[in-house]
Amino acid sequence: MRVVLAGSAVQLPGVGKESGRYNLALGYLGAYAKYHVDSLDLSLVELPVSLDRPEFPEDSVERILAGDPEIIGISSYTWDVDAFLAILPELRRRAPGVPIVLGGPTATFDAPQIMASVPEIDIAVRGEGEETLVELIRGGVRRPEGVGGLVYRAGGGIMETEPRGPIEEMASLRSPYLAGLIEPPRNNLMIECSRGCLFRCKYCAWKNFLGGVRYSAPETLRGELRWAMERGYSHAFILDSAINFETERLKGLAGLLRDTVPEGAMRFSYFLSHLHVNDEQIRALSGIAPHEIYVGLESVREQALRTVGRPKLDKVKFERVLDQISVMGPATVSIILGIPGDTLDGFKETVDYLVELAHRGGKRRIAHVRVFWMIITPGSSLAGQKAELGIVTASRGVPYLLESATFSRDDMRSAIEFLAVHPARSLFLWDDADPAGQFPGLVSLAPGDGQGDAGEGGPDLSAMRMSMEELARVLPMVRPGLRSGSGWEVLEVRAREGWPLIRMARGDERLDIQVRHGGQGVPALVSTGRYALSWMAAERGLRPSDEGAVTKLLRAFAREIRRREGGA
Secondary structure, three states: OEEEEEEEEEEOOOOOHHHOOOOHHHHHHHHHHHHHOOOOEEEEEEEEEEOOOOOOOOOHHHHHHOOOOOEEEEEOOOOOHHHHHHHHHHHHHHOOOOOEEEEOHHHHHHHHHHHHHOOOOOEEEOOOOHHHHHHHHHHHOOOHHHOOOEEEEEOOEEEEOOOOOOOOOHHHOOOOOOOOOOOOOOOOOEEEOEEOOOOOOOOOOHHHOOOOOEEOOHHHHHHHHHHHHHOOOOEEEEEOOOOOOOHHHHHHHHHHHHHHOOOOOOEEEEEEOOOOOOHHHHHHHOOOOEEEEEEEEEOOOHHHHHHOOOOOOOHHHHHHHHHHHOOOOOEEEEEEEOOEOEOHHHHHHHHHHHHHHHOHHHOOOOOEEEEEEOEOOOOOOHHHHHHHHOOEEOOOOOOEEEEOOOOOHHHHHHHHHHHHHOOOHHHEEOOOOOHHHOOOOOOOOOOOOOOOOOOOOOOOOOOOOOOHHHHHHHOOOOOOOOEOOOOOEEEEEEEEOOEEEEEEEEOOEEEEEEEEEOOOOOOOOEEOOOEEEEEEEOOOOEOOOOHHHHHHHHHHHHHHHHHHHHHO
């Protein structure tokens, strides 16, 4: 059986291949199918897509059909649904007898409506797709009435089978890494530790479908970490809605990481619920080497939090948690622009509160504030309250909120302008689509080309790329052959992903130091007024054995930068 699974990989501006996005869902589907179906000829096709333009490259249909598939599976969500719908007529024309199966959140929450208007889709899979895909491959694609969790065509109409519940035992899943289906970019390894969430946020659709939290099998996590270390990965994202919903589970995970990963070999980024933090969890977290710790705040306004189903903010507890975790590693706090129930003044209050808190008393509590643009996701409670809350969303691509009863379109524009000209704008990160596409004439928030301001509209929120000439101005002594007092020598200075990289060597050890402007989404080990310095194990060679010496080296570079950065 020849099966092609197609999905998208979101392309973010200013992000190179070393940190690129990839489609982990395709990997899980493929790994499960390969394990359970003999003689399966499987192809995974990732199609690049931008949040600004939901369009695939011209050769997308050719790439999907290159494997001469007998079944075409498509995994889709809000950012790519329009792109997939645009290529389906040509896909059907060129493969008239091949069943096209739609899966992912698009199918889970909108299957009947989409199938009623898109005749090219034969079957839609609702919910987690691993088990369903295997049953379809084994013959269910021709007899869908016997497969749970489907919407399908029959007799000129659209039929549904009984819903399929979430996969209860995560141990039954198969790792796409260990199965040899995916080898992620060097700086973007994702480790799925759980599925589901305890929160009931009204902007999230999965709470209506996936139930509680289910945890990955320890032996799978251990195998993936060993796989990653063998290949030289030094950083991984822990994929949890929050790492600390259960204290005992957190302690077990921390122990697994400690026992599997040698000290200093890897660092981890993870999401933390400040509502669940206690002293026992803090002790457990101290055993996980952090790269970045994400904490969701969303808003300080009670009405905004109530609208999205979040409890009132306890500032004392929130600030205590930030004090505790900021000594472990860089803390990034997330907020949402455009929450129904929030206002322009409320959003400004949230921003200014975090700016003041970030350095209150001379302590660096917050490395970055990540600003998310409110998305009204299909299947969410807010999607069902659009008329009630006066919500208007983008008509194409990601359904970003453009206005609501409490947040007018003009107020949305003003909020974005407020971010763009804020004195502390280097603290803010923006990874969503460029709002200038929905608010004509607005200053662009997309990363620039490294040449300065974003133009007449004002400064760019995302700091620009950094030229090699700028590095030479702030670190003129860093050139091949330079040797530090601790024995590190500069091998080369070059650009990687648009940013200067300094490759160092000490005996057999190798070390890459990256210098960026502040506010680029990469946690800094050492920061100056304008610059952020981070280190990573080099692509080849042994890792540094003494992390303390590396920190001293970066601090020495930072001292030199501070002497010159005013004129940079």
